[in-house]
Amino acid sequence: MLEFFNAFQVDLLRLVFQVVNFLVLLYLLNRFLFKPVLGRLDERSTKISKGLEDAETAARDRELARAEREAAVAEARKEANEMISRANKIATDTRNEILTEARAEAEKVSTRAREEIVGEKDKAMAEIRGQVAELALAAAGKLVRREMDDPTQRRLVEEFLAEVKPSTKPSS
Amino acid sequence: MTGGTNQVEGDIAGLAAGLAIGLGAIGPGLGLGLAVSKAMEALGRNPEAAGAIFVPYILGLALTEAIGIYALVIGLLLLFA
Amino acid sequence: MPEEEGESLIHVAIEAEPLFDIGPLTFTNSMVGALLASVLLLLAAWYITRRSSLIPGRMQGALEMPIELMAGIISTSSSRWRSYAALILGFFLIILTANWVGLLPGVGTIGITHIDDAGHEAVIPLIRPASADLNFTLGLALIAVIMFVYWGIRANGGWGYLKELLGQPIYMAPLMFPINLISEFSRLISLSMRLFGNVFAGEVLLATMLALTTAVVFVLPLAFFVPAIFLGLELLFGLVQAMVFALLAMTYISTAIAEHHSGGHDDNHGEGDAAHADHPTAADAATA
Numbered sequence: 421m422l423e424f425f426n427a428f429q430v431d432l433l434r435l436v437f438q439v440v441n442f443l444v445l446l447y448l449l450n451r452f453l454f455k456p457v458l459g460r461l462d463e464r465s466t467k468i469s470k471g472l473e474d475a476e477t478a479a480r481d482r483e484l485a486r487a488e489r490e491a492a493v494a495e496a497r498k499e500a501n502e503m504i505s506r507a508n509k510i511a512t513d514t515r516n517e518i519l520t521e522a523r524a525e526a527e528k529v530s531t532r533a534r535e536e537i538v539g540e541k542d543k544a545m546a547e548i549r550g551q552v553a554e555l556a557l558a559a560a561g562k563l564v565r566r567e568m569d570d571p572t573q574r575r576l577v578e579e580f581l582a583e584v585k586p587s588t589k590p591s592s
Numbered sequence: 593m594t595g596g597t598n599q600v601e602g603d604i605a606g607l608a609a610g611l612a613i614g615l616g617a618i619g620p621g622l623g624l625g626l627a628v629s630k631a632m633e634a635l636g637r638n639p640e641a642a643g644a645i646f647v648p649y650i651l652g653l654a655l656t657e658a659i660g661i662y663a664l665v666i667g668l669l670l671l672f673a
Numbered sequence: 674m675p676e677e678e679g680e681s682l683i684h685v686a687i688e689a690e691p692l693f694d695i696g697p698l699t700f701t702n703s704m705v706g707a708l709l710a711s712v713l714l715l716l717a718a719w720y721i722t723r724r725s726s727l728i729p730g731r732m733q734g735a736l737e738m739p740i741e742l743m744a745g746i747i748s749t750s751s752s753r754w755r756s757y758a759a760l761i762l763g764f765f766l767i768i769l770t771a772n773w774v775g776l777l778p779g780v781g782t783i784g785i786t787h788i789d790d791a792g793h794e795a796v797i798p799l800i801r802p803a804s805a806d807l808n809f810t811l812g813l814a815l816i817a818v819i820m821f822v823y824w825g826i827r828a829n830g831g832w833g834y835l836k837e838l839l840g841q842p843i844y845m846a847p848l849m850f851p852i853n854l855i856s857e858f859s860r861l862i863s864l865s866m867r868l869f870g871n872v873f874a875g876e877v878l879l880a881t882m883l884a885l886t887t888a889v890v891f892v893l894p895l896a897f898f899v900p901a902i903f904l905g906l907e908l909l910f911g912l913v914q915a916m917v918f919a920l921l922a923m924t925y926i927s928t929a930i931a932e933h934h935s936g937g938h939d940d941n942h943g944e945g946d947a948a949h950a951d952h953p954t955a956a957d958a959a960t961a
Contacts, residue, residue: 424669427668427669427672428668428807429687429807430808430811431699433697437704438707438808438809438813439812439813439815439816441707441711442707442767443816444711445711445763445767446759446760449714449715449759449766450759450763452722453718454740454758454759456722457740457744458744458755646746647746647920650920651920654867654917654920657867657871658863661863661866661870661871664874668870668873
């Protein structure tokens with residue numbers, strides 16, 4: 421075994437030199453390089469994972485906001501629809517009301533006008549009848565040249581007119 | 593070999609060293625070829641496994657190659673010891 | 674000797690060559706390589722931490738990339754990765770830098786001319802990649818083995834660790850104990866020899882290619898691209914070997930720690946689990 425190592429010039433002092441060299445280097449590297457670099461790697465990986473997490477929460481928030489907005493829009497639309505339908509209903513109701521009112525008014529106006537017309541006509545008829553009776557009386561008096569006492573004449577004429585009335589009525 | 597005390601012995605040592613490394617390289621050569629072929633096959637079937645295969649692959653190659661290195665050591669010993 | 678002349682062109686020494694002596698310590702060129710790698714690493718560390726910002730610039734990103742790559746792998750190995758992350762990262766970075774230092778121009782070629790004992794003139798390179806020296810790789814492997822044995826003992830206690838070495842059916846202990854002991858020891862050898870062998874072989878390969886192409890470059894100018902290809906290949910191998918060493922050390926340590934985890938809940942059940950968990954790794958190491 422010793423011969424084996426001798427063939428490759430293994431020497432205890434040289435071996436120790438290499439080992440010491442490596443250990444010193446390892447100490448220095450560990451102190452100045454590995455700790456910061458490994459720490460930085462850790463930091464970087466945590467930062468990346470944190471970034472991913474942040475992105476995820478942001479996406480979730482966005483999704484939430486979107487859903488909220490959509491809900492709000494739907495709510496608004498529903499409300500608007502409701503409002504429109506209510507307004508429509510109110511409008512039709514008012515229209516119907518107005519229409520019926522107007523119709524009633526028109527009816528009232530027309531009936532009143534008819535009543536007035538009838539009243540006028542009756543009044544005119546009565547007046548005409550009075551005048552006709554007087555004219556007939558005067559004409560009759562002139563014809564008979566005799567004056568009759570007023571109450572009997574008048575009763576006679578009125579009886580006559582009452583007989584005549586049915587024939588005159590359709591003409592009016 | 594040193595000092596020319598025995599010329600013949602030095603020549604035979606050279607021959608022995610050549611034979612040692614030449615014959616000793618056959619086994620590891622076949623082994624390495626097998627290992628690489630299987631690794632490539634695995635990689636072809638499942639390319640995502642590259643990371644998982646890598647370390648065992650390198651270690652397997654190193655352990656196979658060690659046999660060739662032993663042959664080299666014997667050759668060196670024959671030549672220089 | 675006829676072969677000496679061939680070797681003068683392809684000069685790669687198997688061992689680190691001594692440059693000068695400081696007291697009892699012979700200073701070798703691989704020590705220069707190790708120190709250079711350390712200095713480069715510390716410079717990079719200084720650059721990274723100088724303006725430490727969360728969003729890295731291009732340079733900082735490039736320097737942090739291997740650390741992040743390794744840290745990513747380490748962090749998936751077990752839940753208590755923070756306790757051994759620094760050690761594994763240190764292994765990875767020092768081996769990576771040591772490997773790549775060997776590919777810098779001038780390393781291995783610039784050196785001191787030296788007349789050896791046989792009277793031949795040879796160049797001793799001033800810098801040698803530290804991982805092409807068994808002292809360096811053995812030192813790292815020793816640290817790794819000591820650490821995982823330490824964690825194994827801390828996880829199961831001294832007796833528990835010994836019982837694991839003895840094996841599951843106690844009557845098999847005379848057979849299993851030496852095997853397990855050798856398997857633990859072989860981790861040390863396989864870890865160090867694997868790295869050393871790969872890097873050294875890479876150096877030899879590069880030197881050979883360079884020697885071959887310099888011989889033919891007057892005929893084929895394009896031949897200069899040949900070593901460049903191998904240089905790129907060595908760049909990749911340097912990374913892979915650094916990773917292999919670090920990952921193996923990580924697996925050994927994380928299994929040792931994982932045993933501690935299950936052992937903490939329930940003593941009896943936990944030890945059974947630990948023994949089960951140890952079997953694959955022991956088998957792995959035995960084949961290694």
